[in-house]
Amino acid sequence: MSHPAPSGLAARLWQWRYILLRRVSQFIILLLFFGTVHWGWEVAKDVPLLSGNLSGSKFIGLIPMADPFAALQIFLAGHVLQTEAILGAAIVLGFYILVGGRVFCAWACPVNPVTDLAGWLRTRFDIRPTFILPRNTRYFVLVLTLILSVLTGVAAFEWVSPVGMMHREIIFGLGFGAAVLLAIFLFDLFILKHGWCGHLCPLGAFWSVVGKVNPTLRVRFDKTTCTHCGECAKVCPEPQVLNLKLLEEKGFVFSGECSNCGRCTPVCPENSLVFDFKPLIRAHNAQAQGSVSVSETQRRV
Amino acid sequence: MSADRRDFLVRLMQGATLASTGGLGWAYLLRQEARAQPFALRPPGALPGDDFNAACIKCGQCVVACPFDTLKLEPAGGNLPIGMPFFEPRQIPCYLCPTIPCMKACPTGALSPKLKDINDSRMGLAVIDTENCLSWKGLRCEICHRECPIKGKAITLETHPRQISKHAMFIPVVHSNACTGCGICVRACPTTEPAIRILPHALIQGKIGDHYRLGWTREDSITQEFDASGAAPTISAPTNAPSGPVKGKATDYLNEGL
Numbered sequence: 001m002s003h004p005a006p007s008g009l010a011a012r013l014w015q016w017r018y019i020l021l022r023r024v025s026q027f028i029i030l031l032l033f034f035g036t037v038h039w040g041w042e043v044a045k046d047v048p049l050l051s052g053n054l055s056g057s058k059f060i061g062l063i064p065m066a067d068p069f070a071a072l073q074i075f076l077a078g079h080v081l082q083t084e085a086i087l088g089a090a091i092v093l094g095f096y097i098l099v100g101g102r103v104f105c106a107w108a109c110p111v112n113p114v115t116d117l118a119g120w121l122r123t124r125f126d127i128r129p130t131f132i133l134p135r136n137t138r139y140f141v142l143v144l145t146l147i148l149s150v151l152t153g154v155a156a157f158e159w160v161s162p163v164g165m166m167h168r169e170i171i172f173g174l175g176f177g178a179a180v181l182l183a184i185f186l187f188d189l190f191i192l193k194h195g196w197c198g199h200l201c202p203l204g205a206f207w208s209v210v211g212k213v214n215p216t217l218r219v220r221f222d223k224t225t226c227t228h229c230g231e232c233a234k235v236c237p238e239p240q241v242l243n244l245k246l247l248e249e250k251g252f253v254f255s256g257e258c259s260n261c262g263r264c265t266p267v268c269p270e271n272s273l274v275f276d277f278k279p280l281i282r283a284h285n286a287q288a289q290g291s292v293s294v295s296e297t298q299r300r301v
Numbered sequence: 302m303s304a305d306r307r308d309f310l311v312r313l314m315q316g317a318t319l320a321s322t323g324g325l326g327w328a329y330l331l332r333q334e335a336r337a338q339p340f341a342l343r344p345p346g347a348l349p350g351d352d353f354n355a356a357c358i359k360c361g362q363c364v365v366a367c368p369f370d371t372l373k374l375e376p377a378g379g380n381l382p383i384g385m386p387f388f389e390p391r392q393i394p395c396y397l398c399p400t401i402p403c404m405k406a407c408p409t410g411a412l413s414p415k416l417k418d419i420n421d422s423r424m425g426l427a428v429i430d431t432e433n434c435l436s437w438k439g440l441r442c443e444i445c446h447r448e449c450p451i452k453g454k455a456i457t458l459e460t461h462p463r464q465i466s467k468h469a470m471f472i473p474v475v476h477s478n479a480c481t482g483c484g485i486c487v488r489a490c491p492t493t494e495p496a497i498r499i500l501p502h503a504l505i506q507g508k509i510g511d512h513y514r515l516g517w518t519r520e521d522s523i524t525q526e527f528d529a530s531g532a533a534p535t536i537s538a539p540t541n542a543p544s545g546p547v548k549g550k551a552t553d554y555l556n557e558g559l
Contacts, residue, residue: 016391021552036365037361037364037365048365048366051362051365051366051406052360052361052362052365053360053361053409054504055360055384056358056359056362057360057362058362058406058411064408066360066408066409067358070358071358072357074355074358074409077356079352079355079356079410079411079513080356080406080410081356081408081409081410081411081412082409082410084405084408084409085408085409086448087356088408113544127481140316140319140320144320144323144324147324148324148327148331149330151328152331152332153334153335153351153354153355154331154334154335154354154355155355155358156327156328156331158358158359158383158384159330159334159335159382159383160327160331160383164359164384165376165377165383168361168374168376168384169376169377171361172373172374173362173373173374173376174376175375175376175377175378175379176376176377176379177376177377177378179378180377199418206515229544237462247488252428257528279524291359293370299526
């Protein structure tokens with residue numbers, strides 16, 4: 001029951017393994033784009049390593065990638081995309097359908113470290129919320145994005161996206177986007193906890209919808225060992241996905257809003273929350289439950 | 302009306318109001334951003350105006366593909382639409398790569414693959430400030446003409462003889478049917494501020510209208526039956542019967558009754 005306090009650097013790093021991995025992943029993605037523009041990284045002559053940015057890119061001059069949400073907005077704005085962009089959007093969409101939609105948010109999005117920092121500071125200094133906003137506001141913003149794209153004839157979110165601004169301006173040169181980022185940071189820090197990523201961002205909402213069908217990687221929930229201590233919900237940026245009653249029924253964190261960030265797994269004192277390959281989760285939980293009922297009957301005997 | 306239903310309707314209205322006011326502000330922002338686009342010089346093959354705004358995904362692959370670092374992406378809060386590729390010819394003009402790598406890099410078709418020959422691109426049109434052009438002042442400059450990659454077509458020289466003891470004026474003239482808007486002339490112009498500029502066509506080009514007929518460019522007789530519906534005029538044989546609308550040659554009509 002007692003939480004094993006991490007001692008020593010190695011234990012501490014191990015405790016933070018997913019956060020570190022996520023930062024490395026976010027940094028490497030930015031670095032590949034940045035290096036290709038500024039240091040001319042190429043795999044062969046005139047074949048750039050990773051050209052473009054998160055909206056649209058080409059890897060080793062071969063694999064096109066495009067933000068499916070941006071592609072959808074452009075289509076609604078009245079432009080029929082070229083094959084390359086459609087293929088790119090399909091590749092990215094396919095990837096995130098496999099690993100979980102909001103894996104983008106936790107592992108690729110450049111805004112995530114900013115809002116994570118705000119969230120961490122907020123917990124640390126115990127800043128109370130100014131007001132409460134329903135978490136599903138983001139789905140309304142998502143629908144509004146699509147409607148406005150039709151009405152205005154431009155990709156409505158892409159033209160104001162702080163995600164796009166940050167990524168573009170780090171790679172292609174600074175501008176007013178830095179101020180927008182600061183605004184988001186302050187909003188998350190002083191106004192609303194996890195305000196941008198958890199309440200407003202329509203891109204996150206889009207990936208939440210995609211994430212409903214994640215067939216591979218999920219956090220497994222073992223109800224036989226869980227003591228309902230609530231450590232997981234304290235660190236989770238989307239604590240509504242850790243509704244333990246529903247998790248007991250399903251046996252894993254099923255919500256599309258879970259970004260597979262892995263914060264909950266190292267803090268769980270009972271290891272009730274662990275990443276697992278989804279098709280194996282059911283079998284594992286059945287076995288765990290079986291062994292519990294066996295030990296209970298043995299005790300009774 | 303039951304309390305539940307009333308509550309539902311009120312909540313619906315609250316949500317709709319929030320969404321529409323928020324949407325209005327958002328749409329205003331988008332309109333303001335899009336409004337800046339007439340001033341942008343875009344990469345070769347860019348779709349016209351609003352079509353480009355709709356199609357560009359702001360990925361910057363054209364910027365990466367440009368071997369001369371001509372293209373830049375507009376950051377947020379700039380004078381041009383956010384995330385748009387553009388170039389400033391006085392800094393670095395477009396050097397008209399025959400392979401058009403920027404267009405080939407575009408994944409969405411915002412830089413249209415219909416552009417096959419770089420010389421057919423129309424990024425803008427060169428205009429000369431005749432008050433500050435050295436050639437127009439009577440100096441031998443003509444640098445824009447010599448630097449022009451399509452010289453003799455996009456920029457030609459007109460000679461204007463002057464009085465004895467002054468050499469003739471050699472005046473550069475831009476022709477829109479050949480000028481690509483690459484801006485190499487702008488880069489080369491030796492005046493402190495360039496006396497030749499590239500501007501988007503819509504900002505400078507007029508249109509004379511179909512009702513003007515330049516007689517000296519036509520082989521047929523100037524005055525024919527005028528068809529107000531705008532259909533192409535046809536030459537008809539002069540008729541002697543003056544009944545109905547007057548037809549025939551102007552001379553016949555004017556001499557009638559003499």
